Amino acid sequence: MKISKKHAEEHGIDLDEATRWIEGLDRIHKTRRIQRCFDLSATPFAPTGKKSTDTALFDWIISDFGLNDAIEAGLVKTPRVVVRDDAVPDAKTLRSKLYHIYRDPTVSEDLNRKAEAYEALPKLVQDAYTLLGADWRETRAQWQEAGHHSPPVMLTVCNRTETAARIETYFNKGDAHWPELHAPTRTLRVDSKVLEKAEIGETATSDKDYEARLKAIIDAATIPETRRQQFRGLKKEELLREIVDNVGKRGAAGQDLQNVISVAMLSEGWDAKNVTHIMGLRAFTSQLLCEQVVGRGLRRVSYDTDENGLFLPEYVNVFGVPLSISETGEGGEAPPPPKPTTQIEVLPERAHLELRWPNVLRVETVVRPQLTMDWGKVAPLVLDPASTPISAEMAPALGGATDMGKVTAIDLEKLPDGFRLQRLVFQAARKAFAELSHGFSGSHEYLAAQLVRIVETFLNSDRLDIPSLFHSDPLRRRILIALNIDLVVQHVLSNVTEQNTERLTPVFDEENPIGATGQMRTWYTTKPCFPTTKSHISHLVGDSSWEGHAANIFEKRDDVIAYAKNDHLGFQIYYMWAGSRRRYVPDFLVRLASGTILALEIKGTDSPQNKAKRDALNEWVKAVNAAGGFGHWAWDVAFKPAEIQDIVTKHSAVAEPVA
Incomplete structure (x- = not known):
């Protein structure tokens, strides 16, 4: 972090402290004459935040004993990374997604935001902790048998303080699959x-x-x-x-x-020897950063030797830290000249076209005391085994390569006691209870009993579909349920609330309760744009031809008073998918002559996730209309360009009173 000299003086910070040792050397040299000075450093270059190259190294380097040399010599532990698992690999790298977890878009999008501590972690992260935790349990049992005074430590290095708080809550609330990791005082x-x-x-x-x-x-x-x-x-x-x-x-x-969660890098001198497992949940853009994180777990526990006088091997198992970074090479053709940009801004003279909306953090559901379920109305939940790893193979990593001759496996099928059906039922019911209890007027004990019954019925019914004969084995089926427990809870809750809701109550953002097109900051783009006449925003940025077609319709129709493409506006709907909270951004906001404000989505294809978005939007519209004070809202989705005209006509024909 850069800091001005004036600001440093005001806060009593000595900016010259890091170089004070040079002054000491100068004084010693004047009195005693230093003959030789040896600088031992793990980072022999001036850090700039940019990619490090050989040209950035200090000129006076005469010897190098790097991490690979230390691993080969047996002076430190050998890191083992994930080389494959039984789920679909990353499409770009063809590696296991557990190799660089933060690279997955669902993870980086979810973790790179200001989230509340109680919000669930992304599914891939929870799967990773279940697999790594299984291996940690085995190591812990071995250490206890050997008489170690301290347990093995699982170290997590993550991207921001909000993520660290979520991870801490995940373990301390008991959401982690393994009960041994539910230890707040450890x-x-x-x-x-x-x-x-x-x-x-x-x-x-x-x-x-x-x-x-x-x-x-x-x-x-x-x-x-x-x-x-x-x-x-x-x-x-x-x-x-x-x-x-x-x-x-x-x-x-x-x-x-036994569990340490950190955002900032722990200091170079941190000398914990019992780190056996590392979870990386942040971006890794350089080899040095990867080595620094893994280095926190490389100190050996013991220096015992074998019959040949060599150190016995020790390992640290690593998820999410890509020890081999493929850097883009320099040279080649010169980059093309920059494209011209368009300034996208709010036009003050069009203030009459401003669109406003309530900023809703969540929608609370109040359900009936007596929960009833018509299972014939419940859509099947499909659990895809290809997206859920139940085993992972690890191999020692050295010099950017992995030794495939020394592969070890973490296999959840070898731990059947950890996946008993009754435990899964109570775990899912507990999560569902946490979501529904605040909007339940009856006895909480009665609600818990009803949810246990509903979850148990669902897990044993044909409404839960696993389209794989291999995974229809009872144990594999239970493991898949455990690793998709948040998805199961989400599906059960959506059907419970759909059939038993009495009312919906929106919870508004107290700091910024009302959003508006007039709040948009000016921004620039190189994408194709065209100027608008019925929008508070100067231009529409064409991300697709369908959006341009929709804008042409809005500009021409008399029953459209104003519209805005929802780009950089901040209008978003929160929804749950795959166990984590996501943001859904509808494509357009349209104010019609009937008084209706239409949230319009344009989709070429449909998917279960898109349906979850629409369900959340439908719930949002119902809650906002019930609260009153924000006009009459409606929503719709166009799967074909020709449907846009009909959608506008449909909502324009219904003249709703403005609340």
């Missing part, structure tokens, strides 16, 4: 802000919940009482530093930790 989320304050001896902003979790870790630690009393007297910044610096060390604050 799980530490490293708050980077608190840690930064600890580094410079300052006090961080008060966070009672986080401070309480740190103290709970100390209270539960199996350490002498005298040591515990010493730790209780520390400030939270000092306590966090004490825990982080002593992960896995006997008698120390971090002795019993």
Whole structure:
């Protein structure tokens, strides 16, 4: 982070601190004459945030003993990465999606936003934790049998603080599949802000919940009482530093930790030896960054030797950190000249064409006390085995290559006790209860009992379809259900609410309750554009010919008062898909002469995910109309260009009163 000199002085930050050691060398040299100076560095170049090349290395480098050399020499653990699994691989790289999890668009889109801690993690991330957690359990059992004083540690390095909070909640609420990972007093989320304050001896902003979790870790630690009393007297910044610096060390604050979640890179000197599993949930754009993350788990636990005097091999299993980065080569043809850009802006003289909408965070559903289900009306839920890995193979990674002669497997089929049907029923019912309980007027115990019955009936019915004879085996079927539990819950809930809803209540964004076209910031594009006359926005950006066709219709029809393409406007509908919260952006907003505001979607093909979007939009429109105060809203979807005229005619013919 760059900081001005003035700002640094105001906050007491010494910008020259990092180079103070040079001044010390100068003073020693003047008095004692330094003959030789050796600089030992893991990063022998000036970091700029750009891709590092050989030309950026310091000129005075005379020797290099890199990570690959250390692994080959057996001085550190050998990292193992995912080489394949039994799900469909990434289309671009043909590698397992578990190799670089953040590369998957569903993951990067979901994790790269300001989400609440209670929001579910993307399905691929949950699948990865289930597989990696299975291997961690096996390692934990081996360590307990061998008499280790500390458990093996699973380290997660993620992209932002909101993601770290979601991961912490995922484990501490018990959403992780393996109960051994439901251990709040053995799980530490490293708050980077608190840690930064600890580094410079300052006090961080008060966070009672986080401070309480740190103290709970100390209270539960199996350490002498005298040591515990010493730790209780520390400030939270000092306590966090004490825990982080002593992960896995006997008698120390971090002795019993088994799960560490971090956003900022843990310091170079972090010397935890018991990291056996690493989960990477962030973008990795350089080989150095990958090596730095994996390096946090490479310190050996033991230096015992075999009969030949060689160190016994130790491994760290890695998901989501691509140890081999394919960089784009330099040279070749010169890039083409930049395309001309068009300025897209709000036109103040068209203020009468402004469109406004409520910003709805979620729609709360109030259901009847007595839940009834007509199973004949419930559409089948199809679980695709090709999108769900139930096994993964790992191989040692060295020098950008993997040793396929030393492949080891993580296979969930070898753990049948972890996938009992009754446990899956209660897990799904618990998740469904968390969603429905706030809008249920009856007894919560009665609601829980009803949901258990409904979930159990659904899992045993033909409404759950797994189109694979191989996966129709009872154990494989239960594993697929477990790995798609959020999808099952979402499907059950949508049918429960559809058949039992009494009313819908929108929850508005308190900070920004009303959105409007007039709030759009000016932006630029190189895409084809054409000027508008019936829109508050100067141009329409043509992402497809269908959208251009729709705009032509809106411009010509007298029953269209105003319209806007929903591009950079901020109008979005939240919906659930594959266990995670997604954003749906309808294509157009259209104000008709009848007083109706139409949210119009244009789709060439349909899919189950598109249906989930429409269900959410339908729920949003019903809730907003029921709340009143925002006019009359309607929605529709055109699957063919010719349908747009008919849709406008249909909604223009219904003159609805403006609430």
